């Protein structure tokens with residue numbers, strides 16, 4: 001039993017190592033010309049802009065729900081005035097990075113896994129190579145970079161829509177102005193609440209882009225293989241993202257102890 | 262540049278997948294401006310041989326030269342310049358399904374030339390017209406028939422006016438008339454541009470028309486290598502079977 005678990009752990013680590021090397025190669029190749037700027041922009045649009053509606057709806061709903069929860073707890077202490085800043089802080093530090101990360105690994109991870117997997121099994125990746133194009137730079141580097149750039153932007157967007165959602169939930173009960181609500185929301189927000197969390201989301205983007213590109217780029221076995229690559233992209237990038245979150249939060253608290261206080 | 266100069270050379274090349282031997286110590290030369298036809302039963306390794314020539318697959322043993330460059334010794338980064346001189350038609354055409362037919366043909370031109378937009382589109386249309394697809398520029402690959410996809414793939418392979426053209430079953434899925442048109446297109450490239458052709462085909466009449474040299478692959482070896490006339494004289498049963506057949510495809 002222990003042996004089998006040991007073997008599983010070793011296999012998982014070997015896999016993670018291989019994916020990690022794949023991701024590092026993408027970062028290294030990103031620095032070497034030619035830069036696929038046009039393709040990068042296309043991916044940014046596809047991964048970033050086209051995820052925005054999903055992120056907005058999710059942020060808005062989460063904002064409403066969180067606002068209602070904080071009201072029910074804070075009311076007991078007569079601290080309703082703190083609702084906006086409690087909401088803003090929890091969104092910026094944790095909720096938006098994690099929820100946006102999981103949503104993007106669903107939408108984008110599945111998409112990249114399926115797209116690259118489909119290109120692999122129909123020999124379109126070989127066709128790129130035959131046309132003297134470096135398929136790794138053209139397909140993988142652009143997607144990994146696009147995910148890393150898009151993720152912090154999408155997360156910020158989610159925090160913002162979350163605060164708007166919170167405001168909408170509050171207007172039903174109180175007649176706070178939007179202006180005042182926003183002032184309160186940001187009054188206690190500091191550098192350490194926003195910047196480390198945003199850097200964390202760059203890592204999330206890296207994980208999503210790398211895992212799904214790896215699985216798609218190395219897909220095999222026809223339509224079934226493509227399906228598997230797509231599903232695995234979502235599952236593995238979500239799990240890795242959740243695990244990485246634990247480590248990253250620990251690191252943030254270590255390097256920015258003021259965040260706890 | 263002598264007439265017999267080898268453009269592609271295999272030196273004792275062996276290739277296998279797992280325990281399955283595809284090529285075993287195969288050596289041959291392909292002369293500049295000639296047409297080399299590869300025949301053989303399904304699954305004998307014709308497509309694999311073609312992919313070895315452009316470095317999409319690597320042999321376990323042996324050396325492969327293209328234009329005096331040993332591509333088996335090149336780093337992946339050094340392959341693109343060699344590949345720019347080659348055109349490759351995949352057996353399944355392998356069109357980019359996110360791009361229109363015309364943009365598929367324009368793709369290599371956009372990547373590797375600095376031509377203005379209008380010239381690129383003109384050249385792409387010209388190449389499509391050569392394969393009889395002048396009206397299909399804006400169609401998506403998914404909306405084409407198998408034979409049309411094949412021809413679009415050929416147009417893309419021709420976009421950069423390659424000096425070496427590797428085609429995997431160009432006439433598969435085509436009617437006899439279209440198939441004959443493709444043959445004459447290939448013959449024209451050879452006579453007018455001195456293009457070296459490597460053609461995998463099941464179509465013996467077509468191989469007779471285009472091929473200067475024919476080889477028959479069987480169980481990891483070239484069991485016959487020569488002109489169509491020479492192959493007709495072969496006493497190897499598999500070769501005789503092949504040369505007798507008039508089968509299309």
Ligand SMILES: Nc1ncnc2c1ncn2[C@@H]1O[C@H](COP(=O)(O)OP(=O)(O)OP(=O)(O)O)[C@@H](O)[C@H]1O
Pocket residue numbers: 278283301302303304305306307308309310352
């Ligand atoms: N990437 C690969 N991995 C493993 N085996 C492969 C791979 N590519 C080809 N093969 C095997 O190599 C053998 C030769 O394949 P190839 O595609 O060259 O055949 P072919 O002669 O072109 O056949 P056909 O006329 O049907 O196209 C087949 O048995 C195939 O299963």
Ligand SMILES: [Mg+2]
Pocket residue numbers: 307308309352429
């Ligand atoms: Mg084949």
